[in-house]
Amino acid sequence: MGGKCLPLVQEMTLLLEVKNLHASYSARTGEVCPALSGINFELGPGEILGVLGESGSGKSTLAASLLQLLPASGKIRQGSILFEGKNLLKASPQDLRKIRGGRIGLIFQEPSSSLHPTLRIGQQVSDVLAAHMSLDRGALNEKTSQLLASVFSVDAERISRSYPHKLSGGQRQRVLIAQAIACGPSLVIADEPTASLDPTTQKEILQLFRTLRQNLGLAMILITHNPALLAGFADRILVLYAGRVAEIGPAAKVLSSPQHPYTVALLRCLPTDFDEDQNARRTRLHVIPGDPPDLSSLESGCRFESRCTERMEVCKCDEPAAAAVSKLHEVSCFKFAG
Amino acid sequence: MQPLLKVENLVKHYAAGRSAGTKVKLAALDGVSLSIPSGETLALVGESGSGKSTLALCIACLERPTSGNIWFEGIDVTALDENQQRLLRPQIQLVFQDPASSLNPRWTALDIVSEPFLVQRHFTKPDRAVRALQLLDRVAIPRKMAARRADELSGGQKQRLAIARALALEPKIIILDEALSALDCSVQAQIANLLLELQCSLGLTYLFITHNFAMAAHLADQIAVMDRGRIVESGPAENVLRSPRHQATRSLIAAMPRFIETPGVLVHS
Numbered sequence: 001m002g003g004k005c006l007p008l009v010q011e012m013t014l015l016l017e018v019k020n021l022h023a024s025y026s027a028r029t030g031e032v033c034p035a036l037s038g039i040n041f042e043l044g045p046g047e048i049l050g051v052l053g054e055s056g057s058g059k060s061t062l063a064a065s066l067l068q069l070l071p072a073s074g075k076i077r078q079g080s081i082l083f084e085g086k087n088l089l090k091a092s093p094q095d096l097r098k099i100r101g102g103r104i105g106l107i108f109q110e111p112s113s114s115l116h117p118t119l120r121i122g123q124q125v126s127d128v129l130a131a132h133m134s135l136d137r138g139a140l141n142e143k144t145s146q147l148l149a150s151v152f153s154v155d156a157e158r159i160s161r162s163y164p165h166k167l168s169g170g171q172r173q174r175v176l177i178a179q180a181i182a183c184g185p186s187l188v189i190a191d192e193p194t195a196s197l198d199p200t201t202q203k204e205i206l207q208l209f210r211t212l213r214q215n216l217g218l219a220m221i222l223i224t225h226n227p228a229l230l231a232g233f234a235d236r237i238l239v240l241y242a243g244r245v246a247e248i249g250p251a252a253k254v255l256s257s258p259q260h261p262y263t264v265a266l267l268r269c270l271p272t273d274f275d276e277d278q279n280a281r282r283t284r285l286h287v288i289p290g291d292p293p294d295l296s297s298l299e300s301g302c303r304f305e306s307r308c309t310e311r312m313e314v315c316k317c318d319e320p321a322a323a324a325v326s327k328l329h330e331v332s333c334f335k336f337a338g
Numbered sequence: 339m340q341p342l343l344k345v346e347n348l349v350k351h352y353a354a355g356r357s358a359g360t361k362v363k364l365a366a367l368d369g370v371s372l373s374i375p376s377g378e379t380l381a382l383v384g385e386s387g388s389g390k391s392t393l394a395l396c397i398a399c400l401e402r403p404t405s406g407n408i409w410f411e412g413i414d415v416t417a418l419d420e421n422q423q424r425l426l427r428p429q430i431q432l433v434f435q436d437p438a439s440s441l442n443p444r445w446t447a448l449d450i451v452s453e454p455f456l457v458q459r460h461f462t463k464p465d466r467a468v469r470a471l472q473l474l475d476r477v478a479i480p481r482k483m484a485a486r487r488a489d490e491l492s493g494g495q496k497q498r499l500a501i502a503r504a505l506a507l508e509p510k511i512i513i514l515d516e517a518l519s520a521l522d523c524s525v526q527a528q529i530a531n532l533l534l535e536l537q538c539s540l541g542l543t544y545l546f547i548t549h550n551f552a553m554a555a556h557l558a559d560q561i562a563v564m565d566r567g568r569i570v571e572s573g574p575a576e577n578v579l580r581s582p583r584h585q586a587t588r589s590l591i592a593a594m595p596r597f598i599e600t601p602g603v604l605v606h607s
Contacts, residue, residue, distance in 0.1 A: 054522035054523070054524060054525075055492065055493060055522050168386070168387070169386060195520075197386075198385045198386045198549040199385075199549055199550075199551065199590060199593035199594055199595070200385060200589060200590070200593040201385075201386075202593070202595075203593045203595075225522045225523060226523065226595075227523065228552075228595035228596065229595055231595055231596075232595075265524075266523060266524055269523050269524045269526070269527040270523060270527075270552070271530075271552045271553055271555065271556035272556075273552070273596055274552075274555040274556075274579050278576065280556075281555065281556055281575065281576075282534060282556070282557065282558075282559075283534075284531050284534065285527035285530055285531055285556070286527065287524060287527045287528045287531065288524045291492075
């Protein structure tokens with residue numbers, strides 16, 4: 001389903017290869033809801049992939065699936081996830097425990113609920129190290145100090161002795177980042193890591209990610225619903241809609257000349273930059289008509305069809321496969337079918 | 339013509355514990371002044387902790403300022419007692435960022451928009467139902483969703499519901515505190531359009547609090563920038579955007595993720 005036409009990444013050794021991933025949730029009524037259908041993508045070492053998706057697109061399911069952290073009602077039905085050459089879907093629970101936090105770091109959205117309220121910050125970072133490495137107390141403390149110094153340019157010592165409630169949202173997020181990189185992972189998955197932060201802090205956190213990529217060769221999957229966040233940050237962007245990959249390509253290309261009608265419509269919803277067009281202020285913004293489809297009762301055909309301004313007859317009958325529109329840029333839309 | 343809302347030298351201190359034997363005061367608002375003409379939108383922008391939400395609470399009469407004045411339609415709200423303020427509150431409504439915590443998830447949409455009528459003891463039962471349905475129409479929530487519980491609605495629908503509830507008692511001004519921030523981009527566009535449309539048809543005045551400068555730039559007639567409890571810059575939106583004077587304003591504009599096109603390449607400004 002959606003076979004690859006071109007190798008998307010030049011690297012000889014891919015860090016992550018996701019092939020034909022299908023995941024679904026079962027409701028108590030027995031209804032099955034296909035949250036992810038045929039996801040394919042690759043990630044090279046040190047690459048930053050932005051996963052752009054709105055609510056219901058499957059982006060959080062994707063994050064959870066990659067680490068086998070789906071809730072009891074969720075199940076991966078098909079596909080493979082090759083990480084550093086190993087299929088995660090066939091890994092033992094012990095191996096998975098070593099990989100999570102060890103080889104793959106995780107950063108989720110709510111920094112305030114991810115930190116233990118009554119343990120000092122230093123302790124919480126040490127705990128992550130202790131879970132994955134056998135270090136003596138001295139080495140543990142040394143490494144903890146180094147980690148906090150790598151994410152806090154000033155005051156790392158004071159932060160280490162503080163409790164979470166004394167820290168601002170941005171500071172707490174930095175602590176989560178320290179925990180995520182503690183064991184020197186090759187990949188960090190971040191799900192809306194800057195959602196609750198204000199713009200200046202957001203910019204600083206993105207800069208921190210860039211520095212870590214540079215210093216540690218860290219690859220990253222940044223999941224967000226905000227396209228502007230990925231501009232100038234992600235190397236490539238994967239656009240997710242209703243559990244399918246709509247488009248994937250170099251970030252600058254996807255943002256400046258989007259090809260999939262959904263990506264085009266999504267980017268048009270953003271307020272125009274005020275420098276470009278003063279007359280656009282206080283006018284109606286473009287919206288995408290309709291709503292995302294109910295995944296528990298999908299009809300045949302393209303999942304974006306009912307909201308698409310460029311729909312054709314064929315769109316009602318079949319789901320489009322991925323087609324290359326240029327080097328490294330693929331779109332799943334019948335406009336581009338060969 | 340007098341402004342609908344005028345705030346003068348508002349100060350709000352919170353006690354923040356003791357340090358070396360003396361009480362420490364936190365000045366959340368340190369002398370704030372602003373005014374909003376009727377029917378206009380003032381966007382209040384600033385970093386977290388700048389005092390925007392404290393200002394919203396004071397204007398909505400949910401917090402008493404330490405000193406300073408708030409005039410609503412020429413009435414000095416700060417000089418009113420609790421009972422008198424209660425009579426005024428319907429005219430100044432608030433919509434918050436997180437609809438999930440401001441709407442009772444177990445109530446139906448219809449119950450939620452009807453609640454203000456019950457609290458303020460307006461209208462007979464049949465009248466309430468009619469008006470509640472009209473409110474849902476106004477915010478484009480399909481009538482078939484009226485009997486759905488709030489927790490069954492999408493984020494965008496919940497926020498529309500919060501707006502419908504705010505409209506129930508025909509307010510003059512709505513304070514929107516990061517009301518769009520938690521929504522997907524395409525839904526933000528829908529709600530922004532709804533707000534503009536309601537302003538046009540009902541003559542509403544908005545205080546739009548946000549740290550999303552791009553949306554503030556899109557919706558505002560005037561922009562005020564807050565920094566550490568003070569308004570450091572304000573004026574017509576175009577002026578503030580084109581020629582920002584204060585460092586805090588320039589930082590906010592610089593931090594805004596923007597698509598800047600150089601041929602074929604997009605960069606973060």
